[in-house]
Amino acid sequence: MNISELLTRALNFEFLSKEEGIYLYQHASTADLSYVANELRKIQVPHGKVTWQIDRNVNTTNVCIANCKFCNFFRRPGHEDSYITDIETYKLKIEETFKFGGDQLLLQGGHHPDLGLSFYANLFSQLKELYPDLKLHALGPPEIAHVAKLEGLSHLEVLTQLQAAGLDSLPGAGAEILNDRVRRLISKGKCGGQEWLDVMRAAHQINLPTSATMMFGHIETIEERFEHLVWIRDVQAAKPVDNYGFIAFIPWPFQDDGTLLKRLRGITNDVTSEEYIRMIALSRIMLPNIKNIQASWLTVGKRTAQLCLHAGANDFGSIMIEENVVSAAGAPHRFTSQTIQDAITEAGFEPQLRTQKYVFRDLPVMEEQIINY
Secondary structure (H helix, E strand, C coil): CCHHHHHHHHHCCCCCCHHHHHHHHHHCCHHHHHHHHHHHHHHHCCCCCEEEECEEEEECECECCCCCCCCCCCECCCCCCCCECCHHHHHHHHHHHHHCCCCEEEEECCCCCCCCHHHHHHHHHHHHHHCCCCEEEECCHHHHHHHHHHHCCCHHHHHHHHHHHCCCEECCCCCCCCCHHHHHHHCCCCCCHHHHHHHHHHHHHCCCCEEEEEEECCCCCHHHHHHHHHHHHHHHHCCCCCCCCEEEEEEEECCCCCCHHHHHHCCCCCCCHHHHHHHHHHHHHHCCCCCEEECCHHHHCHHHHHHHCCCCCCEEEECCCCCCCCHHHCCCCCCCHHHHHHHHHHCCCCEEEECCCCCECCCCCCCCCCCCC
């Protein structure tokens, strides 16, 4: 293989194979990868702005039977710390989110053995009745697969009913690494990788916007990382032409603090800043049919995330007024509405507030805040 030829093909928006992606990962310089990814960003996102969002991650429940070995957040059924969030708590958190200029809840929880379709449909309907302008970016493929199994329904049936109840978009949660060798070792209780992809295919059929993710830097091989990228790209390529599909891709490194993977197997996060920047660039290169690539400042910090904006990333994600799951595994970083804009400006870009569907929003008048949970 020839690095120059591969990068030229990438600049022409050709789909590189898994093997070709691995070759670039192993042999191309960070400067070359960043340059090509940045040129692709300029074409795909010609306005040149770096987008960001105000939302809040609220957990429907912390009860989960998936037993993921990288998660410190979940509690087993019956645990003294287990909970299901009540409507009064939602109201308090939604009104506070609106106060700070947010327009969306990211609603996720666990694989609760007793919470089925009616629970989530009723919750979404109630929240939309109370707050018609609220956007619900909720659940994720593993939770959809879990509910489908509880109810004996197809993924499409579950998603259609949830969409009718008020679901606006489906997060790319629970992808981790889609290869089932990895999933058996770190998240055995979740759906397999192909079922994760099948849920996304169903969402794309009903034009439900989705995102895709990758959590890397634990037990996966480099081959499995690039297999993951190719599978995501293939699902995007198969979506109906005018439908949203994957509107963004967000890779982040495994957070190891206190996790079972670290305590029992000695697996630690050794992803360097340079490796993360390279994976951002290669995400842009390997996924030419996904427009938005997001840098995970929450897990890599401000400086590395800023460098990613020159290596193919065009989005800084959300200030996340509240986030509990990744933070429970050691992600220490925080932004406010002002500091996230300052960070984007310092990196040489114009910050632009957006919605989940990447529609530009005017900056609301809000109180400056940083909330720690």
